[in-house]
Amino acid sequence: MNALTSWLTDNKLPIGPYIETFFEWLRVRLETLFDLFSEGLAGLIELSVAGLLWVPPLVTAAAVTAAAFLFQRSWKLAVFCMAAAILVLNQGYWEETMWTLAVILWATVLCMLMGVPLGILCAHRPAVYGALRPVLDLMQTLPTFVYLIPTLTLFGLGVVPGLISTVIFAIPAVIRLTYLGVSNVPRPLVEVGQSYGATRWQLLRRVEIPHAIPSVMAGMTQCIMLSLSMVVIAALVGTDGLGVPVVRALNTVDVAKGFEAGLSIVLLAIILDRLCKKRAARKRP
Amino acid sequence: MIHFENVDIAFGGRPKSELLSMLDGGAANGEIRARTGAIIGARDVNFSVGKGDICVLMGLSGSGKSTVLRAVNRLNRVTRGRVWVGEGEDRVNIASCSESTLRRMRMNRLATVFQQASLMPWLTVAQNAAFGLQLKGLPREKCLQTAREKLAMVQLAEWEDCYPDQLSGGMQQRVGLARAFATDANILLMDEPFSALDPLIRQELQSELLALQKSVHKTVLFVSHDLDEALTLGNRIAIMQAGRIVQFGRPEEIVLQPATEYIARFVAHINPLNVLRAKSLMLPLEKLPLENGARILYPGCRLKVDAGGALENSGGGEGLQTTPAVVAPHLPMRELTGLLRDHDTPLVVVAGGKVLGIIRRQDICNALAPLNRNVH
Numbered sequence: 263m264n265a266l267t268s269w270l271t272d273n274k275l276p277i278g279p280y281i282e283t284f285f286e287w288l289r290v291r292l293e294t295l296f297d298l299f300s301e302g303l304a305g306l307i308e309l310s311v312a313g314l315l316w317v318p319p320l321v322t323a324a325a326v327t328a329a330a331f332l333f334q335r336s337w338k339l340a341v342f343c344m345a346a347a348i349l350v351l352n353q354g355y356w357e358e359t360m361w362t363l364a365v366i367l368w369a370t371v372l373c374m375l376m377g378v379p380l381g382i383l384c385a386h387r388p389a390v391y392g393a394l395r396p397v398l399d400l401m402q403t404l405p406t407f408v409y410l411i412p413t414l415t416l417f418g419l420g421v422v423p424g425l426i427s428t429v430i431f432a433i434p435a436v437i438r439l440t441y442l443g444v445s446n447v448p449r450p451l452v453e454v455g456q457s458y459g460a461t462r463w464q465l466l467r468r469v470e471i472p473h474a475i476p477s478v479m480a481g482m483t484q485c486i487m488l489s490l491s492m493v494v495i496a497a498l499v500g501t502d503g504l505g506v507p508v509v510r511a512l513n514t515v516d517v518a519k520g521f522e523a524g525l526s527i528v529l530l531a532i533i534l535d536r537l538c539k540k541r542a543a544r545k546r547p
Numbered sequence: 548m549i550h551f552e553n554v555d556i557a558f559g560g561r562p563k564s565e566l567l568s569m570l571d572g573g574a575a576n577g578e579i580r581a582r583t584g585a586i587i588g589a590r591d592v593n594f595s596v597g598k599g600d601i602c603v604l605m606g607l608s609g610s611g612k613s614t615v616l617r618a619v620n621r622l623n624r625v626t627r628g629r630v631w632v633g634e635g636e637d638r639v640n641i642a643s644c645s646e647s648t649l650r651r652m653r654m655n656r657l658a659t660v661f662q663q664a665s666l667m668p669w670l671t672v673a674q675n676a677a678f679g680l681q682l683k684g685l686p687r688e689k690c691l692q693t694a695r696e697k698l699a700m701v702q703l704a705e706w707e708d709c710y711p712d713q714l715s716g717g718m719q720q721r722v723g724l725a726r727a728f729a730t731d732a733n734i735l736l737m738d739e740p741f742s743a744l745d746p747l748i749r750q751e752l753q754s755e756l757l758a759l760q761k762s763v764h765k766t767v768l769f770v771s772h773d774l775d776e777a778l779t780l781g782n783r784i785a786i787m788q789a790g791r792i793v794q795f796g797r798p799e800e801i802v803l804q805p806a807t808e809y810i811a812r813f814v815a816h817i818n819p820l821n822v823l824r825a826k827s828l829m830l831p832l833e834k835l836p837l838e839n840g841a842r843i844l845y846p847g848c849r850l851k852v853d854a855g856g857a858l859e860n861s862g863g864g865e866g867l868q869t870t871p872a873v874v875a876p877h878l879p880m881r882e883l884t885g886l887l888r889d890h891d892t893p894l895v896v897v898a899g900g901k902v903l904g905i906i907r908r909q910d911i912c913n914a915l916a917p918l919n920r921n922v923h
Contacts, residue, residue, distance in 0.1 A: 448665075450661055450662075450663055450665040451665055451667060453622055453659075453661070453665070454659070454661065454665045454667075454678070455682075456620075456622060456653070457620050457622060457653060457657070457658075457659040457736075458653060458654065458658070458659075458678060458679040458682050458730065459650045459651070459652075459653035459654030459655075459679075459682055459683075460682050461650070464682055468667075468678070468681070468682070469667065472667065472669045472670075473667075473669070475669070
């Protein structure tokens with residue numbers, strides 16, 4: 263028995279080294295491509311942050327408040343948004359919050375751009391979904407730190423590995439919910455489309471996508487929340503934002519700073535969540 | 548306008564050659580299923596729906612009536628046979644036409660009304676009614692304008708900006724009807740459109756459909772599991788059982804001469820008041836007593852009828868002579884019972900100045916009684 267155990271431990275399968283070799287191979291082969299991609303994405307985010315910071319904070323706060331009222335028709339939410347923005351400004355985390363906002367928004371945009379078409383494809387081709395499902399499970403269960411390391415080697419320190427890891431973590435939600443929305447279109451509605459002569463494309467545009475919209479929007483809200491939960495982890499690889507003061511506070515055991523930054527993340531999360539939520543009841547004529 | 552020619556529809560089933568030979572050999576549906584795994588939807592279906600007709604496919608659930616209807620716009624694939632739609636040069640075999648032809652037919656010639664109105668919940672009533680038109684790629688405003696006209700036809704003009712979930716079931720079904728009318732397709736396929744509605748609303752929609760049909764003259768194929776509905780709406784009825792059409796004919800033929808015991812059992816439960824008409828209820832002229840070369844309609848009648856049925860006033864009234872109530876041969880039983888209540892004398896059925904027969908109170912009773920003969 264012991265002999266078998268020691269034989270097993272002595273003959274370790276080189277899974278780790280294989281994967282390392284694969285990523286190394288990828289890095290060497292595609293270095294310029296990755297660099298170009300990395301620089302482009304970083305430039306895009308920096309530009310967005312510069313734009314967000316160019317606007318005076320109080321104007322941004324007022325804009326968010328107005329948006330809250332326009333989207334949700336709720337005075338309570340508008341007042342809350344104003345108060346939350348002012349509190350963040352008061353605590354001195356405005357710049358970090360704008361950074362985090364830019365990273366989250368870009369992560370969400372990337373997730374939606376890739377996830378929605380993939381979700382639709384999955385709904386139409388069960389084989390694709392069958393193949394993709396274990397990959398999605400893997401993306402959601404593999405500890406984030408694990409894929410943070412190869413992204414670091416491929417894209418270098420900075421905002422891009424953080425963004426990529428965020429996308430990997432958040433995109434399964436978008437794919438799954440889009441898939442759910444499209445594949446749950448009631449059969450009779452599809453038949454109405456067919457019986458009036460809809461083409462595949464018209465069926466998608468006029469029946470399947472409109473039906474899937476609530477589900478896709480739920481996917482987007484989830485995507486934003488998942489991205490927010492990656493803020494601190496992304497900070498470890500050099501992504502600017504509210505994660506940075508949290509990591510710093512952890513290293514220096516600074517309770518005050520930790521809670522201040524944490525509060526800002528929570529406030530940002532609440533505002534984004536409430537803004538994106540579908541309004542409860544449709545306006546009735 | 549619609550012509551089914553030796554149509555078999557099977558779902559699944561392998562090998563196909565064995566399936567077809569079993570169909571030819573007249574094997575039972577259950578046997579075919581056990582051997583090949585095929586579920587038989589329809590077999591050896593032959594019938595035609597003429598232009599402007601309302602043909603009702605009637606049968607219990609699972610009898611294949613929806614399957615047949617759905618073959619007309621190829622929501623179901625036909626295993627064998629031809630489904631002709633259209634007339635003359637224009638006619639197309641839906642079972643084998645190309646995708647683009649099918650699409651053209653679906654877009655311009657065929658319109659379907661489903662059991663659940665199947666409205667898009669995210670579109671307003673007007674947008675829903677315009678759905679078929681928008682697929683044609685017509686300008687948005689034009690589609691909506693046509694849709695509004697059709698909504699006015701089904702009395703929903705003031706609801707056009709509402710969403711389907713704000714409407715009752717009957718109103719939703721009317722939107723489905725407006726959507727079908729909007730494309731100007733001349734063939735309407737209606738798959739149990741009124742079955743989910745409560746009886747009063749159903750009757751209301753039935754009479755509305757009949758009233759609309761007088762102005763739109765569509766060719767309608769209508770599926771129903773309710774014989775009363777079939778008899779009210781249809782001028783042709785096909786009764787289906789286990790995938791086959793067991794009787795095809797006019798409503799009165801179905802009621803008065805049911806082809807099988809199965810149909811007779813159905814007929815036993817119907818309400819004959821709307822179905823039977825004067826002509827089929829009357830005692831024909833030939834059976835009336837002959838006296839001096841003239842028929843006696845009934846004792847004491849003022850009218851004299853020669854052997855051919857021509858009317859003449861016997862004149863010179865003496866005693867208790869009366870002038871009878873005269874009715875047309877297509878008058879339904881419902882009206883006749885009312886007239887017989889108000890008149891003590893029999894009704895005289897007259898067409899084109901000729902007497903065809905008479906209807907006495909006992910003829911009404913006779914018509915009701917034999918209907919129940921086969922009930923156990």
